[in-house]
Amino acid sequence: MTDQCRRTVLLGIGACCLAAGTGVAGPGQAQDLRALAAAQPLLPMPRLTRAHGLVNLSRVDTQQSEVALTFDDGPHPLHTPRLLDILAEHRVRATFYVIGTQVRRFTEIAQRIVAEGHELGNHTWHHPTLTGYDDGHVLSEIDRTQEVIWQAVGHLPVTFRPPYGAISQRQSRMLHERRNLPSVNWSVDPQDWRRPGASVVAQRMIDGARPGAIILAHDTHGATVSAVPEAISGLQSRGFRCVTMSELLGWGHWGPAAARHEHVAQPRSDQRGPVIPDFAG
Ligand SMILES: [Zn+2]
Structure with missing residues (x-):
């Protein structure tokens, strides 16, 4: 797993906690995660x-x-x-x-x-x-x-x-x-x-x-x-x-031999957009 993959996975875990309302992150940390989420997709x-x-x-x-x-x-x-x-x-x-x-x-x-x-x-x-x-x-x-x-x-x-x-x-x-x-x-x-x-x-x-x-x-x-x-x-x-x-x-x-996902390093301007956690949940 590359560093980029690890990072997206770890961010994704943070997003899940927020989406599920489990509240493991404090308000400041949550804001940080939101800011990171805006800049990075959370999962491929x-x-x-x-x-x-x-x-x-x-x-x-x-x-x-x-x-x-x-x-x-x-x-x-x-x-x-x-x-x-x-x-x-x-x-x-x-x-x-x-x-x-x-x-x-x-x-x-x-x-x-x-x-x-x-x-x-x-x-x-x-x-x-x-x-x-x-x-x-x-x-x-x-x-x-x-x-x-x-x-x-x-x-x-x-x-x-x-x-x-x-x-x-x-x-x-x-x-x-x-x-x-x-x-x-x-x-x-x-x-x-x-x-x-x-x-x-x-x-x-x-x-x-x-x-x-x-x-x-x-x-x-x-x-x-x-x-x-x-x-x-x-x-x-x-x-x-x-x-x-x-x-x-x-x-x-x-399977691993044929990529069926993509990593996007920056916010996208097309209709798809990055995966953003559901903060409403
Ligand atoms: Zn079943």
Whole structure:
């Protein structure tokens, strides 16, 4: 991590505290942070999301026979490594919508996810239902998670998945406007959390697939992980290729090798502007 990166991350942490109203900084310090925030972006921002104007989506409009496998709520200390072994064996890339607190606990697994070519997405810090939250608390959930992922793997998620799929249109627009993050739900839900058994989960994933489908699953359930080999084989036999969210969106490979964010050293004069903390929260 470069000095510039460290600085933006540290400033971002200060902004989160302010946005969440936790008040760790005194009035003078808060003023200093505001002055710094005006001069510096607090976090590097995903850039492609703004360019494509995506606010929220549950599938991608494409004629390609591609689907995105997405796994929520990890990293899990047992099930995620087993899933990674399976994905490697089948040479399939997936997207992991990780929870910030889990990344903090299981940082090495998050690093392995990225090292093996998969994508990380933001799934909040505490996994709350966001619809009852004010904007400051929503941004705090998102920013803390962006930061812990940034610190773990040196790369920022470019998509966000609301816990339980629960987010208002206004909140999605707010996140798009302030953090360049589209809210990504799903078009195929095998309801694996109800524990219907691995073969049922696999069949639901296969049957629901269409071009551009986003398939929801959870790498916190052993039976879901056990369903993955059958699901991949079934999808492939129907002619589908399993890709990451960024690939499904046509943004190419997500990861350290391909910059999906930008650092801006000075305030910008264009319509985007630097990321400014939400002091109203
Ligand atoms: Zn979740």
